[in-house]
Amino acid sequence: MTNILRPTHVEVNLKNLSHNLSVIRERVGKRKVMGIVKANAYGHGLVEISKHLEKENIDYLGVAFIEEAIALRKSDIKTPILVLGGLDNNQIEMFLENDITITGSSIEKLEAISTKAHELNKIAKVHLKIDTGMGRIGVQWNRAEPFIKKAFDLPNIEIEGIFSHFISSSLDLDLTKKQLERFNSVLTIVDKYTDREKLIVHLSNSGAIANNLEDAFFDMVRSGLSLYGYSPIEDFQKKLKPINTFKTKVSYFKVLEKGSTVGYDATYKTKERTRIVTLPLGYADGYARSLSNKGKVIIRDREYPIVGRVCMDQCMVDIGPDGEAYNGDDVLLWGNDDKNNIDLWEVNKTANRSIYDMLCGISQRVPRVYIG
Template identity: 50%
Template sequence: MNNFVNHPIISVDEIIRPTHLEIDLKALAENFSRIKKHVSPAKVMPILKANAYGHGLIRVAQLMEELNADYLGVAVLEEGILLRQIGIKMPILILGGILGNQVPLFLKHNLTITAHSIEKLRQIDETAAQMKTKAKVHLKIDTGLERIGVHYYNAENFLEVSLKCKNIEVEGIFSHFANSESTDLTHAKLQLERFLEVLRFFEKHSLKKPIRHFSNSGAILQLPDANLDMVRPGIMLYGVYPSANVKKTIEVRPALTWKSNVVYFKVIRAGHPVGYGSTWQANHDVRSVTVPVGYGDGYMRSMSGKAEVLLNGKRYPVIGTISMDQIVVNIENDSAYNGDEVILIGSDGKNSITAEELAEWAGTIPYEILTSINTRVPRVYVE
């Protein structure tokens, strides 16, 4: 039996579980190509954190390397090490905060480090000296998100210290937007102004500028002045826009379809409640099907009473409370059979269900929907 966690790349013939994701590699490649063309001559760093937004870290990384992306961005050290272990050679930036005792692993695996404080700079420099190597770092400037990074108004001292670190190569410098997907770009433009002011340090000291990067998906779409030397597309790479109101200046299409199959058909009699808590019942007999997916897969319980699926090209409501492993779908007087395909996210004929819809039903954002799809859901890659 396949271990889907440790071996996430499988073929259609190997599918054991009815519930699975189909990832359209052609859609991913087209989205990447459109982004690259739009931001040229800026470089592109696809963001593959959180299992490539649910699409499967390993195969998406391999595709981005095949497409000659300039850099890869992930959130945590373990993601970077995994990519090195499966043979990815291209530069990889770990975007998140680090602990000093992690630095040797960065250097061992040739991973680029986010330096987000003077203390971390010194730890990286000392460790690199001990290991007789040079660390590659990108300096993180906080321009208004208030997570990690040196505040823009304290950045000059940070940059001066970086110049004194003999065992560090400052390859890049970056910040991150808080509101780039908003219709009101006032704060985003203020953040950009702050970042550009920090960058004047290099001109003032006649220094070569490191790679400057700031733009996430929202900024790529709405704030071209922020593209600078490199951009970091995240959710839009996978064909989902960062917000409902963002300007869609680049056409992208979803790469992910979430499928399952009917495993049981029955008639529910009038007055017989469905599911945990007995939250739903009909006043007439209805036909229903059971589908093997639930909140244990990332099909969120908070969608109970709101979610719909596609079956034979038609929308049907999910009834009762979504359980860990199964949902019940009301098909009223229609017919369905064991093995019939059920679409949870994706298209069937003229109808479609989007990640944005699931987010609305769950009271969250599409980012959470995609990244919450559990690793026990197999990923199948199609051209």
């Protein structure tokens, strides 16, 4: 069979994914773990990553939209799935038909869920969303009582869980503690209406796990970034193994005379006669345009600079007057090969981008190759 893979691809290391899950499990003990697989599993492949996590007995999967959840059900994923994002009332039926857990984020939404579930003679599974400082979906912690009361009054709804989301659990522990206090105050209200033991209470994301905020682990943690092997907390980063290696191959070699321009707007001019290679990837693949004249790549175990503007589909590298590179040579963009490593945190810093948007920004046209 012809190999239709583009030379540009992301290698996703599933062994490392399993390793990261075991690091998280070790940290949180017997609590459940929800694998956050929204946004194409942070760029790594929604279905493949979810299947692997299911094999590893992940307790729950978290996605942003119902469409992602249905894609998982169509791929025969049986694990419970929570859609974390805001609910479009027109989609309630799809949740019920596909056994997908709904985030209940207001009284009006709960009523709509209950009505639809009653109409279809079903029980909707719901996790209540409390806003403790994010200011996006969810009922504010200090106005939560009528919402909670209503949640336990309405027919055809099973309140399976309650959760909130930290806004700065890696960086600002005071703010994080404040959010935890707010969430705890809501849980005391919950106690008035139900036995809290019956609920799955969850709050912690990767930052809280990395900072070992045990009081915030409750019954389940929700892990995205750390599952994929990245943490801004140095000690925790050392325990994790990144799963993402971005690679391409040299597609063109040329010699340019001193004073030649490279790329759009002539932002790079050669200072001497030099060798320039072209790579078949650009910002439309998720190689940030802000890496123009700043990024570094490795070819034949040597580091070289990206020169000129990163184009939509191509970018150029100056390998110097004596640099050695041939068409088809492997190029490491980030991650690691047998001998070399380019730390994605460094690439982010250079690109002035967050690790989340770098990972999610690897576009659909880049094939993902699963190893391990």
